[in-house]
Amino acid sequence: MTESNHDAVRRGNLERARVNADRPVKASTSHPFKGRWSRRQWAHASVLTTMAVLLASIVPGFSNLLTSPTAPRAQWTTMQLSLPKLSRARISPTDDHWQTVTLKPGQTLSGVFEELGIPYDQLERVMQHPKIKPTLRKLRPGTQLSFNLPADGSVRAMRLEPGPGIGDTPIELEFDGDALRERAVPVEITTRTVVLTGEVGKSLFASARKLGLGSAQINQLTDEMFKYDIDFDSDLSENDRFSVVVDQTWKNGQLVHTGPVLAATFTVDGKVKSAFRFVRDGKPEYFTADGRSLRRPFIRMPIPYARLTSGFGGRNHPVLGTFRMHKGVDYAAAPGTPIQAAGDGRVAFVGRQGGYGNVVILDHGGGKTTLYAHMSRFAKLRVGQRVTQGTVIGYVGSTGLATGPHLHYEFRVNGVHMNPLKMTLPPPAPLSGADLVAFKNETRRALDKIHEVEDVVFQLDGDRVASATPKHAASSRKKG
Template sequence: MTTPVPPPSGDAHHQQVLHDNLQAAARNTAQEQASRLRLYPGRWTRRDWAHASLFATLGVLVVALVPGFSQAMQGEDAPQHDVVTMSLALPPLTAAQRTAQRAHDNWQLVTVERGQTLGSIFSEMDVPASTMHRILEQPDAKAKLTRMRPGTELGFDLAQDGSLKKLRYDRSDTERVELTVSGDAITEQVIERPVEIRNVVISGKVGRSLFHSARQLGLSGANINTLTDEVFKYDIDFNTDVTQNDRFSVVVEQTWREGELIRSGPVQAAVFTAKGKPFSAFRYEQDGKAEYYNADGRPLKKSFIRMPIQYARLSSRFGNRRHPVLGTSRMHKGVDYAAPTGTPIMAAGDARVQFRGVQGGYGNTVVLDHGRGHTTLYAHMSRFGNVRQGQRIAQGTIIGYVGTTGMSTGPHLHYEFRVNGVHRNPLQHTMPEPDPLSGRALAQFRQQTGPALARIREVEDVIYADLPARPDPDRQVASASRGGNGRG
């Protein structure tokens, strides 16, 4: 309610100004009261309580988290707690420890990069070339330092004036050489570095990528390539046969030095389960040649590999189909693998090059004679490999590269398999199994592969769930050996 203002009196001008000011003040007061009633009508809404809670929480966090804020909010009369810092004496280092620490601090490590030479490294370290030549007069140093590979590590111990006091390098995994330069004399000291050999089992699931999963578990890239390109390439198509839930177990020999893994050896044994079917492989050396065998001692290497091209997609199968260019229905006498132009094509088996050249709609074509009436044909190549007609080549030799020459709609490999001139389905034709180990060689094989099998048993009980508790000496991995009879 607005309070009435009395009319002006006295001096007319002065009274009029005073009257106007009082009226304006009354109007402002009324407007403020109405505004407060609109904003806060006496009862807060849920939104008002939420905003109030939010600001209160922020205030508590500021007081608790901002350094010194809570102390600043306290008065001068608040009790102060003094923080006392005590210095504790550490045990003194021994003379040997001090010497080792100084020696470690003085070493400047250089990792050799691709294209670097010993001369360029000495130049970057501002060490005179004359010093390098004196070092190379040492027979061992010359043999090792002039054949350095990328990744080789060198250590330089430099004096305050920049002259070289010591140079060190690794002669082998177990020996480190330190060369001490004193004037024109150079003395050599060989330091033994013991290593530890461990046989480990690396086991896991394929997941989205076999390579990525296996690398995360510690399997080297070379070991993974051994599994896919050598051990199981005859029995498993890693493009179509492998799912995310398939498992693998691999026994490898690792070399450790001073708590660091420095090298992984070849795959000693492996079990790969593809679509519920286990495939086993064991490395066995005979007459100086190492090969992989299944649990029965039968070589895994077949007369023919399943796919003459890696990491390709099967785009057309064997049988009747509608020709993509002619548009008519006709027999497709081989299989097609779609792949980028330039993808290498391998010989499916040991053979003699029967034909190399252009062959009608096949375009650039190679025909291989494998003996016993078996031949294979590779068509639509972009270019040929380093092979010539009449040459004998080994299985896996690069004979050409994927292209789209001839009657083709895109880059792919057309692959045919013939037996006595009759076309056979290369995905289904079964080749004779190679002869297994026997007699003394088989006994040595079982004795050598037994520990690796035992290690895998400890890790992968699921794979060997069908086996008895004790291994049968005549048949060590029954289920795995059944999986070893793959197609050629």
């Protein structure tokens, strides 16, 4: 090829290359995206992204233009409010921080220490402490343990809260380095006068216990206050009501003691019977609302929960088989049933007397004596000792000539045997003078409190609640 021909071919190739470069490039559908963008594709993507961001920021601004011009427009007001200054409590890592744990079934003290992250050497010191060591054997589910665990990770103190096996007072131990010492826990004691009221229900004993009364208070109701006015075996129905005023002692928020009954009322078949405690001549007694003593000189049956098996008079002796005078009355009861002094007196004899077996004789003054026979054993008595009515002097047995366990009870006046069931002796003198005035003041306050509580509990009419007003005065007001 000549040089002229070669130049002609080169110029033709350059011309065709120029023409192809000026033509638009068509996207080829036959070649898919292979994972890398060209510079042109990156440029297009940047433009599209910028446009999208501009649209997103501009379009919301036209929302007000799209709403109806007649639609009400919300009014926005910006106000400056003064905010209170926030005081940030500074918590020191050494501040007290008590944490309480209640023992679960199967949980041990070592398990509690491990759970709280308390070092084992602290546990060893606790277990060797003379005050804690015997108590650890009494720990049971439900026992509460409190630990003072400051934020610095130390253990400052341990406290065993009051409860079964612990007692009424918490036990607190203070950790001080390698020392462990007991620390006195302040005790808060309060006494409150409260009114406990309820219905007799199926069992007076169960209902009274549910209200928080103990056996001592229940015995006061049945054996001292209403013994002669209410037959607790047959007079009461489930809907009858009773109210009791007592003093309760609370220690650190827990009830620890209930005192004697200060006042009580029974509403039996719509009729109210009341009794009030008052100290006369240094001795507590129970009185009616008008100041008459509820106490009797002698208890007709000096043994609770017994039945009369033999009365006073002639009979065939159950052991000897001969007809002879029965100079007392017999009460059958279970062996070991307590026997009470029928009245205030002095112990005249304690010992054994032939067919009577084990005997106690009390001298009540004025020529009156009582005899209690066939006892299984005596209470702690000595001749010459003074006893009050209701004091336990012995226990039911069958010593001497007896076919079974029972109490033989005699009443004598100047040595003459009398029927204990028919003795009528004058009651103690009623209150008078300053004692009666003081008693009336106390009685009125107690009745007002009972009235108030019963009104709330039972929603009663006022005339159905105990009143200190004599019956004749109340009836005269109703007639007028």
